[in-house]
Amino acid sequence: MRSYFLVINCRQEGIRSLQSFKKPNRRESTTHSRRWIPVSTAIRPSPASSLPISPSIHHLLPSPLSPLGGDMDMAIDSAPNGDASSSPAVPPATAAAAAAPPAPTTRLAQLAESLKLEYQFVRVPLEHLKKTMRTNYRLAEKEVAAVLSSVAEAVDRSDAMSRDDALTHLSSLVSRLQSLKRKLEEGSRVENLQAQRCRARLEHLDSVADADKFAEWKDVRLTRILVDYMLRMSYYDTAKKLAETSKIQELVDIDVFLEAKKVIDSLRNKEVAPALAWCAENKSRLKKSKSKLEFQLRLQEFIELVRADEKLRAVSYARKYLAPWAAAYTKELQHAMATLAFRHNTECSTYKDAFEPSQWDCLVEQFKQEFCGLFGMTNEPLLNIYLQAGLTALKTPLCYQEACRKEDPLSQEGFRKLAEPLPFSKLHHSKLVCYITKESMDHENPPLVLPNGYVYSTKALEEMAGKNEGKITCPRTGEVCSFTDLIKAYIS
Incomplete structure (x- = not known):
């Protein structure tokens, strides 16, 4: 598979025509003749056509320690067919005043910019730990409250209880508390594992400051990004195998995606129960973010009852589960109730879409967005984000013309599709790369x-x-x- 060198530091690099010139020093070697010419005459190949091919996919990712350098001004001696009057020289002072080069970026600042993309790397395990702690707390609170209530009830009717009844009652309470102890021990074990995962990730990020380990850190980052992409594309077994062979289980979120997989699989099988259970488990956070997921799930379940021609059950279901949402989603609810007057094979365009099987695909996508939002993950795979960052620095109008050469990543349809929503490069100076030596x-x-x-x-x-x-x-x-x-x- 071809790997292309994608420029990530969009503030310093770009693939554009050279715009400013500097007259050569007269004391330079006179082996070559001198005459000022338009840059379009002197340099015919497109800027993108000189992109070097890298043998390593690491160049697909940003490298904060090795930017391609700053802006350049360029002067060219005479060339055949040149015309001194057609392109007057720009004095060096004027060129410098027009576009002063930016101050050099320090290595520490470059590292800080690179680490901004690692937000979800720390956020996901932290959110998972917080969720586990909340679950354990609620479990303990519920069980302890139930035991205390049962003890109080036993005390109130202690006069009417026999010795054997009291022993039986106390034995049941002891069994319940022992069960709670086992659950809390398991919950504590899970919390410790998740806390260790957070610690491992912080230590991994801390190692980026060590120049001797930076190459290894980039290798691990590449593997993490590939695992993330595989998980989002539902290649769970492949992602798990890659993480195991690379020994980065603590640096990837396989268990989090496996949790989402259960809900996604159920929705694809047209079952809403697991998704509703997930909504109930995260009700407070979904409410805070004003999520419509639970309402859409209830609405789809109502539509399925109408599709099965069980209209009485559908009405009963709507009264119980949809009525509480009436104030917030009046129009959607009115539209759904109108489907009672139609069959699932109706040709009425207004209500036909409600019975389309594609509604389940929409629910899957909506769940993915809500799930990613809860854990602080990006909706797009990290691999796409890194590639788009590089394509933004490479994208020029010439890339979409027939003259675009095969060395340009945007000559391939896959990269063009990925770069379609991106703006063209805003940079004004080119980095010249030799076509022969790269x-x-x-x-x-x-x-x-x-x-x-x-x-x-x-x-x-x-x-x-x-x-x-x-x-x-x-x-x-x-x-x-x-x-x-x-x-x-x-x-x-």
């Missing part, structure tokens, strides 16, 4: 312009000239020229 072109490895307008690095062309007696062959067009015919471009 290395950056800078002061130490400056770009050279061929007579046909294509640009390659000095390192690549010198190596080619050394092997071919000073002759250069353009790898794109096959045109042959002499090394002395090359035009030097200056980057500042």
Whole structure:
């Protein structure tokens, strides 16, 4: 599978046409002629066509320690067919005043920016721990209250109880308390495991500051993102196997997604009971977020009764479960009650949609959104978010033209679809990458312009000239020229 180098730091990098120029120093080598030309004449290949291919998928992810550098100004000597009057030079002072380069970002600030994407990494186990603690507390409160009530009742009628009845009653209370003890011990064990998971994740985030361990940290992050994607795509067994082989069970949320899987599977089987039980368990938090999930589940159950032509049961169900929602969802409730006058195969467009099987798919998606919201997770897989961040820096109008080359990730339909809702890159300066060596072109490895307008690095062309007696062959067009015919471009 191809892996592409996606630029993540959108504030510093971009794939755009070069816009500012600097006149070369007259004391530079006079091997090449000098004449100012429009950049469109000197550099014909599209910026996106020079994107390097990386052999590792790590470049799909942001690397806070290795940004591609800041903005660049560029000056180009003369080229064939150039015209000094067609593109006047911009003085260096003017270019610097027009767009001053941003202050260099410190490593600590870059790490802080990267860790902002790890919000759900800590939030999910914390929310899971809080939920377990609430469940254990409610269980203990309920059982203890029941035992105390039973003891008080026994005291009130102690005069009428025989010795054997009293012993039997006390034995039942002891058994109940022993059962509560076992449940609380199990709950305490689960709490300790979840607390250990929170601790492990904090220690993992703390290790990012260690430069020696940063490569390992990136490997683990990549695996975590892949496991998250598999879980969201319902590849539970594959995700579990990957987590086990990578030994990162404490750094992924398999148990949380397995909890959601039970509800999702039941909804796909057109059963609402597990989903309603989940809503009851999280009622206070769903109410706080003004969720409609429980109402939609009740509404769908009502529709299923109407579909089965059990209208009396449907009316009774509506009085018991839908009436309490009348004030908040009057229009939806009126629309649902009107379905009593129609059959499930009605052709009336107003009510036909209510009987569509796709309503169950909508419930599944709504449950996923509510579930992610409760645990502080993103609705989109983390892999999509990282990829979209990179595609935002790469997306240009040229990417959607036929001239877009295969080296550009956006030449593939899958990436284009993912980038469709994203804006075009807002950056104004390009990072030049050699088409031959896939290395950056800078002061130490400056770009050279061929007579046909294509640009390659000095390192690549010198190596080619050394092997071919000073002759250069353009790898794109096959045109042959002499090394002395090359035009030097200056980057500042």
